[in-house]
Amino acid sequence: MIVPPSMKYKAVSTAEYLAFWKTTTGDLSSLVRFWESWAEKLKWHEKWRSPFDGRRWFAGGKLNASVNVLDKHRGTFVWEKAGLIFETEEGDVHVYTYSQLHMLTEKVAAKLRALRVGPGDYVLIYAPPLPETLAVAWAAARVGAPFEWVFTGWGFWFLSLRIRAVRPKVIITTDAFPRRGRPVAVKANVDKAVEASGIETKVALIPRMGIDVEKKPWDVHFFDVSDTGEGGPVFVEADHPLFALPATEAEGSEGTVVHETGGYLTQTYATTLWIGLRPRDTYFCTVLPGWITGITYVLFGPFMVGSTVVVYEGGPDYPHWDRWWSILERYAVTVFLTTPGALRLLSRSSKVEEYNLDMLRLVLTTAEPMEEELWWWTYKNATGQSFVYDYDPKSGGGRVPVIHFYITREVGTFLAGNLPNLAFAPIKPGTSGLPFPGFAIDSLDNGASVRNKPGRLVLKMPWPGMPLESHRWVGGVFYLGDIGIIDDDMYIRVLGRDDEVLKVNGYRISPGDIRKALEAVGIKAEVYGRSDPLKFQVPVVKAGSPPEEVKKVVRSYVGPIADPEVVQ
The missing domain is CATH 2.30.38.10 (Luciferase; Domain 3)
Structure with missing residues (x-):
């Protein structure tokens, strides 16, 4: 087991940590008291009648998510500090203070009200994480509307499933976004998905690249919508829906996972602090908001804490494989969250040793399992320079913790790992650490x-x-x-997984989605996964059609992230 040099004087023994964990999970009343103490740290408009009634958490309590993300910082040093550093693929940089993010969110909320979006109406986001689209999610919560953010790597057919599932009042999208220097059309996918879904909705466009898009009857230009005047935040019940994600079971992704406002925000705020984020941190997460990690640990948690959040819209390999390392160096990032799949690629393709990462104090990973060999590479190569190894070989050659966390979209947050901001136990490479407090x-x-x-x-x-x-x-x-x-x-x-759902480069992909998409064009197929040294798993399709045809259908209908590795 490893205690990195930076944690030498903060670490507790495994036995001490487990003794603390058991005080929070020994029985239901202890667990409820523990989580109630964290709920009290949020901004509530009305306090709950009961912390847990057997099904609902914080029943009777009222709050607003955007208030807990932005408004809460008014009057503190956080309000005028950088909240968001947004870097485009082209290298342009836009910096927003928390007060500016608040103004942008209120502006977007006024547009949503003008589109008659209110409590209970879904807003679906199919766009990259631009400052404006981040504000859309916060603005939806501000007016009491739940949202679903669909990753742009999904194809039109998959998107149509999600449109049918949540029946959004409005879909927020963009014309295109850059990928490796070329525009990737987004609006065209939305148009095909709306047609395929048969659902009546509006499509609001936030331009990104200024390319021409085909005009459809459901289109509105988002920032051309007339405002309806200012309105304050809508305070909702604690169990009011905040956002949705596709369930992605083995048979398909028609189902939905919906997270409630009060309990989810309590859990998000607590775990974000535990994993190490603080107001003076600069934080870079490579997981996008179309996934639970990106929603919890980009969109909500870091802003609730008051950190400076770096968002980069491109991939790790443009114009070179060192793009992420250069971001860490350029912005003096202190906390870095990524996936094992990304690190596997970077370990083979980039030159991390050429960058100064000495400001890093935490390297965090999640999604698919992380093997010991990769953990050791990351610890020795991606945590900045260490001089401790010369006189303390037990440190293993690293400087700061590399911590792998366990998360599921149903739980909503990390639920296992080592906790640098609470009680740090030794790291056991190749594992997801120990259970978090409050998780039995x-x-x-x-x-x-x-x-x-x-x-x-x-x-x-x-x-x-x-x-x-x-x-x-x-x-x-x-x-x-x-x-x-x-x-x-x-x-x-x-x-x-304990079912047939695949984990491909950290993405959760249903074999049923691939099979149904192929059936939609008359191709009968068997779909299963096989292990892969880089991506953890890859899809394999057994069909009686030409491989090129099968791959084209899967990429268009389900999305490039589901592209079969092998077609038999």
Whole structure:
């Protein structure tokens, strides 16, 4: 086990950490008291009647998510500090203070009101994370409207599923975004998806590249919409829907995971602090808001804490594979969150040693499992220069923690890992660390708790960010959807899914979606996954059609991220 030099005087033993964890998960009343203490740190318009009534958290409480992201900082030093550093693929940089982000969000909220978006109406975002689209999500919450952010790597057919699922009052999109120097059309995908869905909605355009788009009857130019006057934030019940994500089960992605406002924000604020973010941090996360990590740890958590957040719209390889390292150096980033899949590529293609990363104090990873070999490469090469190794070989050659976290979209936040801002236990490379406080994690085999052997990972008690759809509660436990090993020290090693859902480069992809998309054009196919040294898993399609035709359909209908590695 490893205690990095930077954490030498902050670390506790594993036994000490577990003793603390057990005080928060020993019984339901202890767990509820623990989470209630964190809920009290949010900005509430009305306090709850009951912290937990058997299903709902903080029933009777009222709050607004955008107030807890932006307004809360008014009157503090955070208000006029940089909140967002946005870098385009072309290299242009736009900096917004928290007060400017607040003004932008209020402006966008006025546009949404003009489009008659109100409490309960869904706003669907199919666009890259521009400053304006981040503001759309906050503005939707400001007017009481839940949102769903669909990753632009999904194709038109997948997008049509999500339009049918949430029936949005308005879809926010853009004309195109750059990728490796070329425009990727976005609006055209939206038009095809709206037609395929059969749902009546509006499409509001936020221009990014200024390319011509085909005009459709449902189109409105977002910033040309007349304002309807200012309106304050809408304070909603704690169990009011905040955002949705596709369920992405083995059979398809028609289902929806909806997170409620009060419990989710409580959990998000707490875990963001625990994993190390503070107001004076500069933070760069490479996971986009179309995924749960990007929503929780880009859109909400860091801004709730008051950090400076770096958002880069491009990939890691343009104009060179060192783009991310240059961002870390240029903005003196202190906390970096990425995926093992990205680090595998960077370890083979980039020259991290040419960049000064000495400001980094935390390197965080999530999504698919992280093997020991990759952890050691990251620790020794991507954490800045270490001089400790010369006289302390036990440090392993690294300087600051490399921490791998476990997350699922149903839980809503990280639920396991090492916690540099709470109680830091030693790191065991190749694992997702220890259970977070307030999360009663266990591993079951045939219903019995097991250690040191594979089992199905479960939560044995409720948690504040429980989604509205909790169909995975079986026999009093919630099945997380993963197979893992919990050892005698309670370190968790996630092995993979307990169903047929694929983890491709950290993306959760349903074989059923690929199969149904091919069936839509008359191609019958079998779809399954196989392991891959770079991407963890890749899709394999067995069909009686030409591989080029199969791949073209999958890329167009489901999206490039589902492109089959092999067509048989």
